[in-house]
Amino acid sequence: MSEKLTIAQLVQRGALSFGDGYRTKKSEHEQPGIPILRVAEVHNGYIRPEFIDYVSTSFRTAMGAKVSRAGDIVLTTKGTVGRVAIIPEGVPEFVYSPQVCYFRVNEYGLLTCRYLYYWFKSSEFWDQAGSRKSQTDMADYLNMADIRSLTLTVPSRGVQDAIAGVLGALDDKIVVNERITTTSRELGLALFTQAVTEDGSMEADIESVSCVLTRGIAPKYSESPDDLVVLNQKCIRGGRVSLAPARRTLRDKVKNPKLLVRNDVLVNSTGVGTLGRVARWTSDEAATVDSHITIVRFDEAQVDPVCAGFAMLRVQPEIEAMGEGSTGQTELRRTQLGELEISLPSKERQRELRSKLDSLEARADQALNESQALAALRDTLLPQLMSGRIRVKDAEKIVEDAT
Template identity: 85%
Template sequence: MSEQLTIAQLVQRGALSFGDGYRTKKSEHGQPGIPILRVAEVHNGYIRPEFIDYVSASFRSAMGGKVSRAGDIVLTTKGTVGRAAIIPEDAPEFVYSPQVCYFRVSKEGPLTRKYLYYWFKSSEFWDQAGSRKSQTDMADYLNMADIRSLKLTVPSCGEQEAIAAVLGALDDKIAVNERIAATARQLGLALFIQASLADDPVQAAVESVSSVLSRGIAPKYSEHPEDLVVLNQKCIRDGRVSLDPARRTLPEKVKDPKLLRRNDVLVNSTGVGTLGRVARWTSENAATVDSHITIVRFDEAHVDPVCAGFALLRAQPEIEEMGEGSTGQTELRRAQLGGLEITLPSRTRQQQLRPKLDALEEQADQALAESLTLAALRDTLLPQLMYGRLRVKDAEKIVEDHA
């Protein structure tokens, strides 16, 4: 039998505790210390720490419960609202920033950790969060009073565990696909490096072997689903492009050189923390990029574009160090990127290597495409299961058919 309970009621019952992050002062920053987990490091379903700021260890006692524990559920509550993840067992200790809220589920019930995590992905959460969100000139946010008032459907613990198991099976398959994609990319880079270290390597400046080396557009954004996809810096991570943070723009004024072509390389070119990230565009779909990203289109008359793309992937650590400017305003100038010397195999070896790289990239793309399908299925099943419109056994059968 399900019941409707607010977060505040769950806290009163001792089923849950929660809080916002630690509001640090500049005087408290320093190392050795505890790193601060920011909104940008919380993704949907996982944490990717890229720590910039630390709270001095001498303030450890003042942080209290705002220091992470394995099993905490974190929810971003300002800027990008609604990203949720569970802190894994092997995560380092860190302190939550004020833009992150943490939840700790009691072992006594009536709530299970995985169920609450999936609830943060449900339409029941998003409908309430959307109506409560406040807005400043800077960002959307949920305050603590908003969170206390959120009401969730709470079935029996057994039913919660069964629902989480069905959804978790899809997430497990998605994780396997992500490992397949990561392994394929690692193998491709290893093959590329091996070929580059063989006889007759070629040194070339990026600009000398490119037909296009240009920043993207200043987009006029559109909400129409048929308009042109425009990528931003958040779309580029781990050498690949994610369309989740992408937006739409009016296509009429986008000139042909700035319409992406397969095997273009995209380089984040502004800002601390994102500057220098490199990704290959492997899609045939119509898209462009905003002005914070540089498009590198290699000239096939001079170089194999796939091999050259791998050369830039390999050079990412060097590119990340090339930015110039004041804190928060760092820029990667076109001339800097154009003058970067990359090492390539000989043209003969490039021709031999290209089919192997293409095969590995295709394997990765197929795995990631399957993950998108599985994620869509998970998000479809989630509200049906939580509202009791679909039996767990029926959902299990659907998952089996797609696994």
């Protein structure tokens, strides 16, 4: 039998505790110390710590419960509302910033941790969060009163475990695919780096071995699914392209050199924090990029474009350091990028490497595509399981067929 309970009622019943992050003063910052987890480091389903600020360990007692524990659920509540993740075992402790809220489930109470995590991804949460979000000139946010008033459906612990088990099977497979993707790229870079260290390697500046070196377009956005995909800087992360943040633009306004070709290299070329990110375009889908991204298309008569793409991935740290301009106006000029020298194996080794690198990248792309399909299935099943519109046994069969 399910109950409808608010977060406040669950706290009163001892099912969980929650709170926002620690509000630090400049005088408390010290490195080394306890790192601060920011909104940007919380992604949907996981955290990717890139710690910048630290709090002196002398304030550890003052931080109290705002220091992380394994099993905490973290929800971003300011700026970008609604990213949720569970803190895994084995992660060194950190303190939560004021832009996130943590939830600590009592393992013997009414709730299970995984069920609450999935509830934060459900339409039941999002419908309420959307109606409660306050807005300032800076960003959306959920305050503590908003969170206390959220109401969730609480079935028996057995049903909660079953629902989390079905959805978790999909997430587990997605995690495996992420490892395949990461390992494939790491192995490709290792093979490429080994080849570069051999005799006969060559140096070349990017402009001299490319046939296209250009910024993208100023898009005229369209909502039609038939129009051309246009990538923006959010699409480039981790050396790969995600179409999730992409938009659409009118196709007839895009000239041929700015239509992407398989094995093009894309470089984020403006903005603090994103400038210098590099990705390879490995799709045959019709697409272009906006003016914040530079397209590098290598001349196949001079270099293998796959090997040259790996050469650029290898020097991404150098590209990230090349921006110039005032704070918030960082810019990577096309001529700067063109002058950058990359190291390449001999032409014979490039030909040998091509098939190996292509095979590794194809395996990674297959894993990514499968993950996208699994995530779509999870997001379809989640609201139906939470509302009881689909039985757990039926969902288990669907998941079994998909995995």
